[in-house]
Each structure stands twice: as C-alpha cells, then as structure tokens.
Amino acid sequence: MTELRKAIVAGAGIGGLTAAIALQRAGWQVEVFEAAQTLRTGGTGLSVMANAMAALHSIGAHVPVEQAGQVIKQFYFKKQNGDPITHMPIHEIGEQLGHPSVNIQRPLLLRALAQQLAPDTLTTGLRCVGYASRPEGVQVSFEDGSTRQADLLIGADGLNSVIRQQMLGDTPTRPSGYIAWLAVAPFSHPVLTEGYVAHYWGRGKRFGLCDVGDGQAYWWGTCNHADAADAALSISKQEVLDAYRGWAPEVVAAIEATPEGAILKMHARDRDPVEQFCDGHVVLLGDAAHPMLPSLGQGAAQAIEDAVVLAQYLTQTPDLNAALAQYQAFRHPRANGVVKAARFMSGIEQAESKVACWLREWYFRLTPQSSFRKKNLDILLFKPSA
Ligand SMILES: Cc1cc2nc3c(=O)[nH]c(=O)nc-3n(C[C@H](O)[C@H](O)[C@H](O)COP(=O)(O)OP(=O)(O)OC[C@H]3O[C@@H](n4cnc5c(N)ncnc54)[C@H](O)[C@@H]3O)c2cc1C
Known part of the structure; x- marks a missing residue:
C-alpha cells in the first residue's frame, strides 16, 4: 500500500482551512497548526464573493x-x-456564474470550514516558527521546541507570515494611508433589506453596511489618516460617530447600535507583489503570499482560490516540485493582479479632493451596467487549474 502524502498547514485562517479540506478530500494526510488558542471568535464579517464560492463548490x-x-x-x-450613485448587478452576476456571493460573520465562516475537516486535524495554541528543507520533504519547527516532518508545508499564516519571512526575507508591508473600523452587531433598519450591501463614499472616508443574516449587520468604515501606520488602535465609539456625523441615517444608526467593545480598529496594509510563492517543499497561500487592501473584498476569496488550485495541481501532477511550480505560475498573475486592482480601487475610493470625488461619482454614475458587469465578471470568475 502506498503511504499517504502528508501536509502541515501553518495557520487555521480561511486559506489554511480550505487547503486542509481540499487536500484531505484529495487523499492527503493533513495537520493544521494554529498559533491562537482558538479559531478566531471575535466580531467582524466579510463577503465571500462568487469566485470563492465557486472554488469552494469545486471541492x-x-x-x-x-x-x-x-x-x-x-x-x-x-x-x-x-x-444612490450606482449599483453592481451582483445577483445577476451570481446567476450567470452559477454561484452567489455571500456575506458572513468571520467566526461562522471559520467554523463552517473547520467542521468539514477530519477529526483531530487541527491543533490550536501552537505557533509554527520555521522550517528546514530536507531532500525528501520538510521539517517544521514549533514554538514549544517540537518538530514535525511532512512532504509539504503550507504557509497560510497571514499578513505577518513567519514562513514567508523565512522564504523571502524582509518584504515590508505597505500602509494604505487609512485606518479601518469594523464591527458586527444586532441591527435592523428599513434600509437594510435582506442581502443588502452598500458602500457609502465620502471624502477620504468610506462606510460599508452589510446584512449578514440572523438580524446582524456587519459594518466597516475607513478613514484617511496622515500617519495611518502609526495611528493608535484604541477604540472610541465617539471617534467613529464623529467621523460619520451627518452621513446617511442608517450609517449613524448602525454605529450607535454597536457596543463599543464590538468595534475593532486596524491599519489596512498590503505588500508589493512577488512572483515566488514556493521554495522546495514549502508553499505560501492567501495573505502570506499576496496580502491586499480590502477594496475589492477579494483577500479571502483569493486565499480560497489558492487553496483549491494548489490541491488540484498536487492531485494532477505526481511530482511535488513540479506541482508547486505549476501552482505558482498559475496563481501569481491572478492574485497579484487582484492586489494591484485593489490598490488602484482603494486610491479611487479614498479620494479626498472635491474634484476627484466629483469625477469619481460622475464616472460611476455614467458607466453602463454592461461595462460594470464585465469588469466585475473578470474578477468574480473562478478559473480552476489549467
Ligand atoms: C477590513 C478588511 C475587510 C476585508 N473584507 C474582505 C471581504 O469582504 N472579502 C474577502 O474575501 N476578504 C476580505 N478581507 C481580506 C481577508 O480578511 C484576508 O485576505 C483573509 O483573512 C486572508 O486569509 P488567510 O487565511 O490567508 O490569513 P488569515 O485570515 O490572516 O489567517 C492566518 C491564520 O494564521 C494564524 N497564524 C499566524 N501566524 C502563525 C504561525 N506562525 N503559526 C501558526 N498559525 C499562525 C493566525 O492566527 C490566523 O488564524 C478583508 C480584510 C480587511 C482588513
């Protein structure tokens, strides 16, 4: 009997859990190690866009x-x-692609993925600290001093990935120039109909309001900040209310309905794209490989695409190094393209001057729905491995 190939996944975020599911379903033995004591339980939500749902469907x-x-x-x-400025024909796009886009609370998404793993796949509270390449595989080290061997190490350890650091050295994060507040809270409002998403655009500020189901709303706000990278991350609900004073009633009401303790504040960051996602028997995916700004709602979606495509190549190409090279060649143009598009869109959305904001509104108002639809289809279409 041939021995199962074994993969270790560093990080039980969206990308790591998806990779573990995909590889287990492809017949691999998989262990996932998460540095935190539990899967993330804190607030916030996200949109799992149609391309990510298609990738999940494929496994x-x-x-x-x-x-x-x-x-x-x-x-x-x-x-x-x-x-109103305009709308994205999201439902029609979903119908055309055969997959909807879904708003979800982040902890529920992680749970929905983790529940699909084989029992005892996940170890929490154990941080991966590095790896040593071996001719036949990889030895992974953990902060408790233990080591484990595997055929493959998947670095799915997010923005500050130690696996990336070891593979690529210093590749500094790039501050976006704005900070973001995020929260999920029980909220109802006549404007917030079932499946509602709206992005409200101001000068150097944005606000997103999303129905995540079960009477809960996910909202986020972004605000230009001269020293965004150094801005204090202490939370004050009053600070958020001050930032959005005079905005649409549902925006102010959503903030007012949120307990201060449910609000997170963070710096939005990405990194300049790189073309290397693998080294020997070690591979990066998700934010470890290509962190991006949140403007297109694609960071998690690209992590999910990575995970599914990686498993596809590892299944169809018996030689592991060849499979990883195929993964890298196929994924870096797509994911890095989205990094650049998110950066571009972020510049438009965070525009601050009166003229730039006027031009933005004028452009979006006059863009025909057909052209809007086509632009979005390019991003929302999941292309499986070649
Ligand atoms: C404000 C904001 C809004 C966003 N909205 C969306 C959206 O609507 N749609 C979307 O698709 N994307 C969105 N994103 C992006 C998305 O959150 C990320 O791209 C996504 O979470 C990346 O998943 P990941 O699995 O690669 O990394 P992460 O989610 O960061 O997971 C990494 C995991 O690894 C663990 N870890 C870290 N270091 C180690 C280690 N050394 N050993 C073991 N474990 C470790 C961490 O604890 C974590 O659990 C948004 C991002 C932001 C900032």
Missing part, C-alpha cells in the same frame, strides 16, 4: 458556508448622505 465545501451566511441580493454604491 464540495460550499454548502455549510452558504447556510451560515446571507446571499447578497443588492449591492449599492451611495453618496455619504445615502443618495
């Missing part, structure tokens, strides 16, 4: 995610006072 992992979230039915772009 049979989509149903629990769809059940735990809320299918997006409308996607509006609005002025800060709530007046």
